[in-house]
Amino acid sequence: SRLADGWIARKPSLYKVSSEKRSWQESRDSCLNMGADLIVVNDIEEQKFLLPYKNVWIGLSDTDNEGVWKWVDGTPLTIKYWAPGEPNNAGNEDCAEISSNAANPMKAWNDVPCYSSFQYICEDHF
Ligand code: 2F8
Ligand code: CA
Secondary structure: OOOOOOOEEEOOEEEEEOOOOEOHHHHHHHHHHOOOEEOOOOOHHHHHHOOOOOOEEEEEEOOOOOOOOEEOOOOOOOOOOEOOOOOOOOOOOOEEEEOOOOOOOOOOEEEEOOOOOEEEEEEEEO
């Protein structure tokens, strides 16, 4: 079962933190192959869930249109938890991660190159 495979239940979703590191697209494909997708942060409780995790991909990118950040499921980007000064596109950075050096974990998103290799969090709905 999912729970036996290490998925974390937190209604209304199940989450899986990968052990391996991959590019953003490979991470997303891995989640899709499991019938899930990269995590979409819909509210403050979901951002709080992310607090323990650093250098993990979330399901947010601006690959299609520079500066226009989109969630993988098409959810409009309303609440935002960018680190100060981010996203800064410091060298073609089109994919979002949870930064490891954010002073405030509630301001932790950072854009990095999509080919960076990070762990990732998949989300599936009950
Ligand atoms: O200072 C923030 C800045 O730090 C790094 O660049 C020096 C990050 N790059 C990577 O992690 C690859 C930037 O994304 C970040 O904005
Ligand atoms: Ca950045």
